[in-house]
Amino acid sequence: MSKNSIKEKNIIGFTINGQAVEAEEGWTVLETARYNGFHIPTLCYHEAIEPSGACRLCVVEVREGDWSKVVISCMYPVKEGIEILTDSPRVHNVRRWVLEMLLAECPASKEIQALAAEYGVSSSRFASVDKENQCMLCGLCVRVCNEIVGVNAISFASRGTSKEIATPYKVPSTACVACGSCVTVCPTGAMQARLDQVRGDISQRTGHGHAH
Numbered sequence: 001m002s003k004n005s006i007k008e009k010n011i012i013g014f015t016i017n018g019q020a021v022e023a024e025e026g027w028t029v030l031e032t033a034r035y036n037g038f039h040i041p042t043l044c045y046h047e048a049i050e051p052s053g054a055c056r057l058c059v060v061e062v063r064e065g066d067w068s069k070v071v072i073s074c075m076y077p078v079k080e081g082i083e084i085l086t087d088s089p090r091v092h093n094v095r096r097w098v099l100e101m102l103l104a105e106c107p108a109s110k111e112i113q114a115l116a117a118e119y120g121v122s123s124s125r126f127a128s129v130d131k132e133n134q135c136m137l138c139g140l141c142v143r144v145c146n147e148i149v150g151v152n153a154i155s156f157a158s159r160g161t162s163k164e165i166a167t168p169y170k171v172p173s174t175a176c177v178a179c180g181s182c183v184t185v186c187p188t189g190a191m192q193a194r195l196d197q198v199r200g201d202i203s204q205r206t207g208h209g210h211a212h
């Protein structure tokens with residue numbers, strides 16, 4: 001949906017950090033916040049792909065009448081009269097907890113380390129399964145490959161703690177067109193390390209998008 005202009009109908013008014021804002025019905029809190037210049041940190045969000053709510057870093061506090069709750073802003077639809085707080089103490093507490101979880105899951109990701117440091121998180125209470133892991137299994141790389149590029153070079157493989165992003169049979173994919181979109185959308189740096197495994201030896205390609 002274009003955010004270049006707000007059409008006259010179905011306009012919703014509410015506040016973000018005390019500032020009155022307007023949005024079209026159907027926009028999410030994250031979309032509206034960005035449109036109005038408010039920063040909300042995200043990892044698994046990409047505007048070309050439907051949000052999945054995988055990382056939970058984009059949490060904000062919503063107040064409505066007597067109650068308040070913490071919601072995932074990339075999926076939460078705007079509503080008339082609500083108050084959104086993007087940086088309240090409650091929001092920061094939840095974000096720090098999310099970042100501790102992510103640090104434990106992806107201890108080798110410099111991107112996550114940097115985000116965690118912004119929130120004063122340098123270590124995690126949670127145990128790491130793999131000290132070398134950078135992938136948080138958000139699935140953005142798989143979805144951009146399938147839904148945007150239109151090839152199916154990579155997918156989720158295995159289950160449970162062995163779940164990972166891989167090519168079929170973990171051999172270089174003949175479907176891969178080496179476009180690099182998966183690397184571009186990956187928020188943690190994990191896909192960069194896997195690209196050679198996905199596309200194979202680029203010097204061996206025929207120019208028809210096939211690896212040998």
Ligand code: SF4
Nearest residue numbers: 135136138139141186
């Ligand atoms: S490689 Fe990157 S984009 Fe793909 S699932 Fe892992 S973190 Fe997400």
Ligand code: FES
Nearest residue numbers: 053055056058074
């Ligand atoms: S950016 Fe909203 S859940 Fe990841």
